[in-house]
Amino acid sequence: MQCPTARLCAVPPALTVKPRLFRHLLLTLVLLALVLGCGYAGYRLSERIGLRALAENGERQLELNARAVESEITKYNYLPSLLELNDDVRRLLQTPSHYRRQRVNDFLEGLNRRSGSLATYVLDTSGRVLATSNWRTPSSYLGEDLSFRAYFQDAVQGKPGRFYGIGSTTGEPGYYLAHGLRQGERIIGVAVVKVRLDALERRWQRARLEAYVSDENGIIILASSPARRLKAVHPLGPNTRERLARSLQYHWWALEELQPLARTPLGDGIEQVSYAAPGDTGQAAGPINYLEQSRPLADTPWRLTLLTPLRDQRRAAISYALLGAGACMLLIVLGLALNQRRKVIATRLAAREALQQANNELERKIAERTADLSASNQRLKAEIHERRQTEAHLRQTQDELVQAGKLAVIGQMSTSIAHELNQPLAALRTLSGNSVRYLQRGELEVAGSNLQTIGELVDRMGKITASLRAFARRGGDSGQASLNTAVEAALMLLQPRLQRSPAQIEHDYADARLGIDQTRLEQILVNLIGNALDAMGEQADRRLWLSGVAEADCYRLEVRDNGPGIAPELRSHLFEPFFTTKPGEQGLGLGLTLSASLAAAAGGSLGVRHPAEGGTAFVLSLALLAPAPAPESSHA
Numbered sequence: 001m002q003c004p005t006a007r008l009c010a011v012p013p014a015l016t017v018k019p020r021l022f023r024h025l026l027l028t029l030v031l032l033a034l035v036l037g038c039g040y041a042g043y044r045l046s047e048r049i050g051l052r053a054l055a056e057n058g059e060r061q062l063e064l065n066a067r068a069v070e071s072e073i074t075k076y077n078y079l080p081s082l083l084e085l086n087d088d089v090r091r092l093l094q095t096p097s098h099y100r101r102q103r104v105n106d107f108l109e110g111l112n113r114r115s116g117s118l119a120t121y122v123l124d125t126s127g128r129v130l131a132t133s134n135w136r137t138p139s140s141y142l143g144e145d146l147s148f149r150a151y152f153q154d155a156v157q158g159k160p161g162r163f164y165g166i167g168s169t170t171g172e173p174g175y176y177l178a179h180g181l182r183q184g185e186r187i188i189g190v191a192v193v194k195v196r197l198d199a200l201e202r203r204w205q206r207a208r209l210e211a212y213v214s215d216e217n218g219i220i221i222l223a224s225s226p227a228r229r230l231k232a233v234h235p236l237g238p239n240t241r242e243r244l245a246r247s248l249q250y251h252w253w254a255l256e257e258l259q260p261l262a263r264t265p266l267g268d269g270i271e272q273v274s275y276a277a278p279g280d281t282g283q284a285a286g287p288i289n290y291l292e293q294s295r296p297l298a299d300t301p302w303r304l305t306l307l308t309p310l311r312d313q314r315r316a317a318i319s320y321a322l323l324g325a326g327a328c329m330l331l332i333v334l335g336l337a338l339n340q341r342r343k344v345i346a347t348r349l350a351a352r353e354a355l356q357q358a359n360n361e362l363e364r365k366i367a368e369r370t371a372d373l374s375a376s377n378q379r380l381k382a383e384i385h386e387r388r389q390t391e392a393h394l395r396q397t398q399d400e401l402v403q404a405g406k407l408a409v410i411g412q413m414s415t416s417i418a419h420e421l422n423q424p425l426a427a428l429r430t431l432s433g434n435s436v437r438y439l440q441r442g443e444l445e446v447a448g449s450n451l452q453t454i455g456e457l458v459d460r461m462g463k464i465t466a467s468l469r470a471f472a473r474r475g476g477d478s479g480q481a482s483l484n485t486a487v488e489a490a491l492m493l494l495q496p497r498l499q500r501s502p503a504q505i506e507h508d509y510a511d512a513r514l515g516i517d518q519t520r521l522e523q524i525l526v527n528l529i530g531n532a533l534d535a536m537g538e539q540a541d542r543r544l545w546l547s548g549v550a551e552a553d554c555y556r557l558e559v560r561d562n563g564p565g566i567a568p569e570l571r572s573h574l575f576e577p578f579f580t581t582k583p584g585e586q587g588l589g590l591g592l593t594l595s596a597s598l599a600a601a602a603g604g605s606l607g608v609r610h611p612a613e614g615g616t617a618f619v620l621s622l623a624l625l626a627p628a629p630a631p632e633s634s635h636a
């Protein structure tokens with residue numbers, strides 16, 4: 001079987017649907033990816049901005065706290081060097097004695113109290129404590145050999161001794177500041193001040209700050225969280241461990257490592273680190289991310305490190321991610337709605353345009369059709385005008401023909417009319433001559449009788465000429481005619497011929513008023529009766545029937561004769577102009593044509609019937625204007 005189009009054949013129905021489904025699926029996936037992308041972008045952007053803000057804030061915090069730490073550790077710097085100015089201390093170092101020691105002990109005790117330090121003490125160059133502020137306490141340093149302490153070793157060499165450590169006697173952590181006491185160029189002893197820095201830790205805790213200070217060995221000496229205290233921020237080699245153990249700097253602490261689970265450098269000395277969070281049971285409960293910023297502290301080999309939790313920033317980033325995704329989704333929905341609206345508007349516009357086009361097309365067709373119609377109308381008007389002119393011309397021609405026909409009839413009848421008139425004229429001449437003679441003789445009665453006859457003859461002649469004049473008169477298309485009058489006038493005109501060749505005329509009609517001009521009806525009857533008389537010729541039995549029937553508003557008059565009838569081959573030519581079978585100048589062949597056109601002009605018709613019993617019957621149908629009285633039958 002042939003397919004209607006190759007395109008429909010090539011693509012099965014199922015496949016025509018699939019690309020659309022596929023497109024929708026693809027679009028959904030793309031939009032989903034867009035939403036996720038927006039969410040991710042929001043997250044990353046918020047994270048970056050948040051990190052930058054945190055870093056800036058952290059930088060400020062770091063700077064502030066570093067200054068605070070620096071001022072805290074430098075405010076005692078001058079203290080050990082002050083002892084150089086004290087004579088009692090100098091004398092004790094030069095020549096120790098119980099009395100001098102006691103004086104210096106008291107002095108150091110007072111000084112220590114006022115400065116708020118942990119302990120203040122003086123060592124000789126061998127590292128033995130000669131006097132100390134805590135001489136009264138059981139954990140007094142008095143007499144202890146502290147030559148192993150790094151701060152002593154530095155100070156005795158003339159270098160400032162700075163040291164954070166845990167006291168070997170008290171087990172108390174503190175910051176040791178040592179100063180070599182000079183006598184001229186020679187160092188005669190070492191003055192040491194031990195201060196506590198835990199005020200800083202408390203301040204950090206109050207401010208909910210997570211920070212720590214690591215010393216030159218990478219050991220956290222100060223921390224806002226006690227858990228971080230005395231932990232190594234980087235791995236310690238075995239040598240370092242041994243050295244530290246020997247110096248007892250951190251007493252017997254294990255110095256565990258505080259290593260982050262992950263470390264991501266973010267540039268500019270900033271790192272993101274994650275530490276395992278301590279759980280309720282002391283076990284790790286999951287990592288906590290921090291922004292780690294650190295800077296060295298002035299005049300010390302120490303570093304201050306600030307840890308800013310990223311928890312809130314992460315939450316904010318997630319919120320922004322959701323916000324981004326939501327905004328993207330909103331935009332997509334808005335876009336889809338706008339697209340849908342655009343489609344609807346486009347469809348409406350297309351429909352309106354199509355409607356407009358259809359309208360324009362319709363208007364164009366209407367205009368074309370109107371132009372055609374008006375052209376046809378013009379043509380019709382012209383045709384009507386032409387037809388009217390032709391009709392008028394025809395009518396005029398017809399009138400002239402009718403007139404010519406009448407004149408022809410009159411011409412035909414002229415011989416018999418002349419004969420008809422000659423007879424009374426001859427009689428008149430004779431009667432008038434006789435009357436004169438009778439008058440001369442005085443036979444008045446006879447003369448009177450003659451004159452009466454003369455009057456009758458004149459009347460008769462007047463009637464003949466009157467009917468001729470009436471017949472010759474022009475008629476109109478409209479008018480009324482009396483059937484009786486018309487028949488009488490027609491028979492009057494044909495009287496001479498009827499006298500010559502009598503015929504039995506049977507009247508079987510009632511008088512009626514018919515819708516035709518009187519003379520025209522007379523002319524039709526003269527033609528029909530005349531033709532019947534001609535057809536019957538000189539046959540012995542000449543009969544003529546005039547019968548009328550009224551049918552509603554129509555009247556049918558039949559003129560029938562018992563002549564020879566009309567040969568079948570001639571019947572179709574009867575109403576043709578100039579068709580005649582009459583010899584010589586007897587026939588013009590216009591009688592029936594004119595009679596038919598006169599009947600038609602009056603709204604009627606003229607037809608012919610060929611009765612089976614012989615003869616010919618012409619049927620004249622005309623409008624009946626007045627109802628006819630009851631039919632009467634008579635013979636002529």
Ligand code: ADP
Binds near residue numbers: 533563582591592
């Ligand atoms: P015309 O009388 O001048 O011949 P008509 O038109 O009156 O012209 O008649 C045409 C012809 O029709 C006549 O010549 C005649 O042959 C035929 N015709 C008319 N009436 C009759 C009739 N009653 N019987 C037989 N023939 C007739």
